[in-house]
Amino acid sequence: MDQVYKVAPQLLKFLSYLLGWLPWIGKPVAGFLSNPPAWFLLAVAIAIPILFVVSVFPGIFAYTTLVERKALGRIQNRIGPNRVGRWGLLQPIADGVKLLTKEDIVPRSADKFVHFLAPVIAVIPSVLLFSVVPVGAGLVPVDLNIGILFAFAISTASVLALFMGGWASRNKFSLLGAMRAVAQVVSYEVPMVLAAVAVVMAAGSLSTLAIAKAQGGGILNVTHWFVFRPWGFVGFILFTIGAMAESARTPFDIPEAESEIIAGYHTEYSGFKFALFQLGEYLASIAMAGITVTMFLGGYNGPGSGPGILGGLISMFWFFAKLGGMIVLTIWIRGTWPRVRVDQLMSFAWKVLLPMSIVNIVAVGMWHYIAIRPIAWVVTTLWLVLWFITLSKLAASENIEKREYRYAS
Amino acid sequence: MGFIGKGLFEGMVVTARNFVGSYFDKERLVTVQYPEERVQVPENSRTFPFLVFDKDSDPVASMRCVACKICEVECPPQCIYIVMDRDEKGKPQQRPKVFDIDISVCMQCQICVEVCPFDAIKMDNNYEKSQYGRFDELVEHLPELLKSNEFYNKIKPTEATAVDAKLKADAEKKAKKAAPAAKPAATAAKPAAPAAPKPAPVAAPTAKIAIPDDAPFTPEQRQWLSGYLSTVAASGVAPAAAAPVAGTPAAPATEAPAGNWPWHDPGLGMQRRLDLAKETPIADKLMAAMAQTDCHACGYDCRGYADAIATGAETDLSLCLPGEAETANMLKKLMQEAGKL
Numbered sequence: 001m002d003q004v005y006k007v008a009p010q011l012l013k014f015l016s017y018l019l020g021w022l023p024w025i026g027k028p029v030a031g032f033l034s035n036p037p038a039w040f041l042l043a044v045a046i047a048i049p050i051l052f053v054v055s056v057f058p059g060i061f062a063y064t065t066l067v068e069r070k071a072l073g074r075i076q077n078r079i080g081p082n083r084v085g086r087w088g089l090l091q092p093i094a095d096g097v098k099l100l101t102k103e104d105i106v107p108r109s110a111d112k113f114v115h116f117l118a119p120v121i122a123v124i125p126s127v128l129l130f131s132v133v134p135v136g137a138g139l140v141p142v143d144l145n146i147g148i149l150f151a152f153a154i155s156t157a158s159v160l161a162l163f164m165g166g167w168a169s170r171n172k173f174s175l176l177g178a179m180r181a182v183a184q185v186v187s188y189e190v191p192m193v194l195a196a197v198a199v200v201m202a203a204g205s206l207s208t209l210a211i212a213k214a215q216g217g218g219i220l221n222v223t224h225w226f227v228f229r230p231w232g233f234v235g236f237i238l239f240t241i242g243a244m245a246e247s248a249r250t251p252f253d254i255p256e257a258e259s260e261i262i263a264g265y266h267t268e269y270s271g272f273k274f275a276l277f278q279l280g281e282y283l284a285s286i287a288m289a290g291i292t293v294t295m296f297l298g299g300y301n302g303p304g305s306g307p308g309i310l311g312g313l314i315s316m317f318w319f320f321a322k323l324g325g326m327i328v329l330t331i332w333i334r335g336t337w338p339r340v341r342v343d344q345l346m347s348f349a350w351k352v353l354l355p356m357s358i359v360n361i362v363a364v365g366m367w368h369y370i371a372i373r374p375i376a377w378v379v380t381t382l383w384l385v386l387w388f389i390t391l392s393k394l395a396a397s398e399n400i401e402k403r404e405y406r407y408a409s
Numbered sequence: 410m411g412f413i414g415k416g417l418f419e420g421m422v423v424t425a426r427n428f429v430g431s432y433f434d435k436e437r438l439v440t441v442q443y444p445e446e447r448v449q450v451p452e453n454s455r456t457f458p459f460l461v462f463d464k465d466s467d468p469v470a471s472m473r474c475v476a477c478k479i480c481e482v483e484c485p486p487q488c489i490y491i492v493m494d495r496d497e498k499g500k501p502q503q504r505p506k507v508f509d510i511d512i513s514v515c516m517q518c519q520i521c522v523e524v525c526p527f528d529a530i531k532m533d534n535n536y537e538k539s540q541y542g543r544f545d546e547l548v549e550h551l552p553e554l555l556k557s558n559e560f561y562n563k564i565k566p567t568e569a570t571a572v573d574a575k576l577k578a579d580a581e582k583k584a585k586k587a588a589p590a591a592k593p594a595a596t597a598a599k600p601a602a603p604a605a606p607k608p609a610p611v612a613a614p615t616a617k618i619a620i621p622d623d624a625p626f627t628p629e630q631r632q633w634l635s636g637y638l639s640t641v642a643a644s645g646v647a648p649a650a651a652a653p654v655a656g657t658p659a660a661p662a663t664e665a666p667a668g669n670w671p672w673h674d675p676g677l678g679m680q681r682r683l684d685l686a687k688e689t690p691i692a693d694k695l696m697a698a699m700a701q702t703d704c705h706a707c708g709y710d711c712r713g714y715a716d717a718i719a720t721g722a723e724t725d726l727s728l729c730l731p732g733e734a735e736t737a738n739m740l741k742k743l744m745q746e747a748g749k750l
């Protein structure tokens with residue numbers, strides 16, 4: 001926003017130059033724009049990021065669904081949507097029209113108000129998440145000095161919507177899905193935050209912009225990305241797993257496991273309310289991908305990124321390229337891995353992810369205090385690898401009885 | 410030993426291979442984009458029956474079906490409905506006027522095809538039969554059912570070739586058989602398709618009275634009258650009445666064409682037919698017991714089968730398929746009555 005505030009007068013000048021040619025209103029409007037009062041500048045500076053977030057990310061959502069369907073199709077050796085427009089490019093629009101024209105069904109015994117409110121609330125936290133995601137060098141809607149904290153607080157709020165929806169539907173499947181969602185989000189929040197703590201320690205700031213900035217420099221703006229540190233690599237994996245669980249993506253989609261509980265918390269939703277749930281879920285998943293990129297994959301840093309118009313554009317390109325990469329990765333994972341069981345989900349979070357994230361925090365501490373880099377590399381890597389092997393052994397040694405199938409052969 | 414999650418990465422490799430492969434490997438991408446592309450259905454696949462005709466110029470006249478109704482009787486779910494065609498005199502035309510198949514009922518069992526003695530009905534393999542309604546729209550009528558023999562050859566070449574060969578052989582055999590028989594009868598027995606005119610009967614029936622074509626009667630009246638008059642004439646009561654009733658100068662009553670038997674009408678019941686043939690020789694009585702469809706299922710037409718039984722050339726009394734048990738029993742009874750069994 002600060003950046004936008006700085007460039008807003010030039011933008012308005014340009015606009016006034018364009019509008020000056022219009023008859024009648026052209027002159028006064030151009031005069032107003034070329035010499036705007038302070039409140040107007042502020043309004044513009046606020047409006048532009050909002051418009052950006054509200055228009056770009058839902059657009060990304062729409063085409064993510066298309067890419068997802070196409071990619072899943074190809075993974076399963078199908079073609080995927082290709083009927084609406086060339087390569088199915090208009091499919092998201094067709095989907096939207098379809099969902100808008102569908103009947104909106106509210107169960108008779110549902111709590112009507114909460115049932116109505118839930119999808120709305122599902123979208124709000126997801127959109128708010130984008131307010132702390134820097135999309136380019138210095139380009140962040142709001143540069144909060146507690147950006148990461150804000151992101152976690154907000155993203156957890158979305159589980160409220162899931163539970164509201166599940167509870168208000170008065171449907172056992174909805175309720176089961178909602179309970180699963182709460183259990184899952186609460187348990188994965190812990191390793192996720194702890195994984196983020198490692199990054200915060202290394203960057204020395206909670207501000208997303210500062211974290212992204214800390215990963216600049218090095219060869220081609222690449223080598224200082226946190227993912228290229230032993231602890232950053234582990235943290236990246238931990239955080240990605242947590243983020244996927246948080247946004248209920250496969251293999252952690254048990255809140256809406258269609259083979260077990262129909263559609264989970266949105267079983268009783270149809271039409272555009274259903275679409276809002278989808279929107280919220282996808283936006284949250286995209287935002288979490290954005291935060292992952294910011295924290296581990298160097299944010300907007302990449303070859304050529306930097307301050308100034310050109311550097312800013314290049315940095316935006318890098319950010320969105322990485323975001324796309326993360327989205328593709330989640331789709332790829334969705335197309336490959338089976339859904340975990342509820343008990344596996346829980347034991348994985350508490351027995352593997354949580355210890356590993358604590359170990360990771362220790363690794364950052366070592367990295368910080370061992371001044372000689374090669375030694376720090378060797379020590380932290382060894383530390384993490386040894387712990388990983390130990391935890392794997394522990395998790396695997398869990399005495400799994402071989403099941404005797406008496407009736408099935 | 411691997412590490413935790415090794416299988417997960419192997420899975421990712423597999424899906425990645427599928428993803429990339431589906432763009433380059435036609436074998437992988439098996440989708441057929443239906444309205445634009447279609448898979449070739451196997452030759453022996455089948456959907457619903459259709460009726461075969463031989464000549465494109467006149468599908469109705471050249472259709473092989475003789476309306477014998479065997480398929481109608483045999484069809485397990487009873488989805489075939491046949492009405493035999495008649496000319497304006499009420500004479501059966503040996504082809505259906507109405508032939509309906511309700512494809513919403515048809516279970517595609519192919520039994521109609523198997524029982525048809527004329528290779529007239531065959532299974533189609535067109536699976537695009539959806540309609541906008543559930544009732545009349547799903548009943549196929551004669552015009553839709555009629556398909557040419559070329560079409561049959563196209564969709565099922567092997568089967569159709571065999572059928573064609575068999576039909577040709579049958580026709581030749583028949584021509585050979587008919588040739589000696591035709592000489593004494595002095596009528597031109599045309600060796601032709603199954604629907605060829607009946608060869609002259611061996612045992613000449615008693616003189617029949619023909620109602621002239623232009624007499625002012627409806628087919629039903631004509632039929633009744635001719636049957637009545639024949640009975641009267643046969644029993645010798647008021648033989649002179651025949652000519653006056655006909656009411657036309659020089660009515661060609663003596664020219665009774667072969668096949669002018671009043672009971673020879675599949676529309677009549679068994680009892681009625683036997684009544685009409687009451688005073689006639691045994692061969693005619695036997696004929697009256699047939700189903701009158703001239704379906705040739707027995708290897709003869711109705712006349713020929715009756716004569717063959719009467720002369721002892723044929724001993725199997727259960728050959729009349731459309732007549733079913735009723736005919737078989739009646740034939741047995743008649744033969745016993747005549748003391749021939």
Ligand code: SF4
Nearest residue numbers: 474475477478480525
């Ligand atoms: S069995 Fe054959 S000839 Fe007889 S009515 Fe059926 S289709 Fe026609």
Ligand code: SF4
Nearest residue numbers: 484515516518519521
């Ligand atoms: S296929 Fe079977 S069910 Fe269908 S018309 Fe023929 S005999 Fe009847």
